[in-house]
Amino acid sequence: MPMFPVAVSDSLCPAPIPPARRRTEALAALKDSASVGLGLLPLGLALGVVITHAGLPRWCAPLFAAVVYAGSFEFLLVGLTVAAAPLATIALTGFMVNARHVFYALSFPLHRVRGRFGKAYSTFALTDEAYAMTTGGQARSWSGARILSLQAILQVYWVGGATVGALLGSLIPDRVTGLDFAMTALFAVLALDAVAERRGDLPTPVLALLSALAARAVLPGQLLPVAFALFTAALLVRHLATRKRPSHD
Amino acid sequence: MTDTRYLLLAAAVSAAVNWTLRAAPFTVLASLRAGKTLQYLSTTMPSGIMVILLVYCLRDLPLPQAHAFAPLAALAVTVGLHLWRRNALLSIIGGTTVHVALASTVFAS
Structure with missing residues (x-):
């Protein structure tokens, strides 16, 4: 069926994806999200429960999950807001905890996502999970539509989990704890997958582990930014050392 | 109960900081991406970053204690x-279930 009439006047969009194709991409993204992505459900559930147990209004769960959308920081935000921390403190904490995202721009395939709105949402929803799933080997052929759909689905899991958690929170007794381990389990799985994928490149995870342990020992309060800086520096040194002696200037 | 206006502002501030950190680097990096060094970083970083995030999750582990x-x-x-x-x-549900079961019963603080 000739579905591409010549009267495509919207020249702003260089390669419009036909609706049918867009649907298959969304379906593919739904399948992609089924494993790691679904791990966000228990984690969102935990966030919702933590929010109600902390005494914050229930609507904070969908609000934080939808608007802030930064997993580990949202758990911290609960404590900060309960303690009525100044907004400047919240901003600074958010900056320190999420500074790691600066590094994600190095590998996230934003260039495949089309359109101004698409790129804006894609950067907004660039969580650790979205980063991990879209930088893996199997994602190399994914289109922008598939990446964008995956990100939207991941956020639906997260917001849905948090909302249900907030609604059920009062039913769950305070002594049931430990749901937040879902985040640790999620990163354990993501780390195993990422390391398995780069079989033969053992130095990278080892350097990362050493960077994290060094940061934990030296500046435990700023583990993430320090560890990322050390890890980046170590990779750069390794890159320069293994490269053949550069001949230019 | 915490003030609604304050909660809304807290969410807005967090969202602004977060989105800036995620989006701004792309504007700087777009021109540098072709560089060999950045390409090297972009392929090696993902696996290491997940390892670091895992260590971060376990940072408060009270190692010598039964907890x-x-x-x-x-x-x-x-x-x-x-x-x-x-x-x-x-893996995630299995591990979390074990943790909730242990942390809420035998190892409840």
């Missing part, structure tokens, strides 16, 4: 399940 047993056992279950079945959802 550390629950997260360590749950981590072992997560890793074991994942190496065995390679099913992320199964």
Whole structure:
């Protein structure tokens, strides 16, 4: 069926994806999200429960999950807001905890996502999970539509989990704890997958582990930014050392 | 109960900081991406970053105490399940279930 009439006047969009194709991409993204992505459900559930147990209004769960959308920081935000921390403190904490995202721009395939709105949402929803799933080997052929759909689905899991958690929170007794381990389990799985994928490149995870342990020992309060800086520096040194002696200037 | 206006502002400030950190680097990096060094970083970083995030999650592990047993056992279950079945959802739910069970009963603080 000739579905591409010549009267495509919207020249702003260089390669419009036909609706049918867009649907298959969304379906593919739904399948992609089924494993790691679904791990966000228990984690969102935990966030919702933590929010109600902390005494914050229930609507904070969908609000934080939808608007802030930064997993580990949202758990911290609960404590900060309960303690009525100044907004400047919240901003600074958010900056320190999420500074790691600066590094994600190095590998996230934003260039495949089309359109101004698409790129804006894609950067907004660039969580650790979205980063991990879209930088893996199997994602190399994914289109922008598939990446964008995956990100939207991941956020639906997260917001849905948090909302249900907030609604059920009062039913769950305070002594049931430990749901937040879902985040640790999620990163354990993501780390195993990422390391398995780069079989033969053992130095990278080892350097990362050493960077994290060094940061934990030296500046435990700023583990993430320090560890990322050390890890980046170590990779750069390794890159320069293994490269053949550069001949230019 | 915490003030509604304050909660809304807190969410807005957090969202602004977060989105800026995620979006701004792209404007700087767009021109540098072609560089060999950045290409090297972009391929090697993902696996290391996940390892660092895992260590971050375990940073408060009270190692010499019995309390550390629950997260360590749950981590072992997560890793074991994942190496065995390679099913992320199964590994996450299995590990979390073990942790909730242990932390809420035997190792309740």
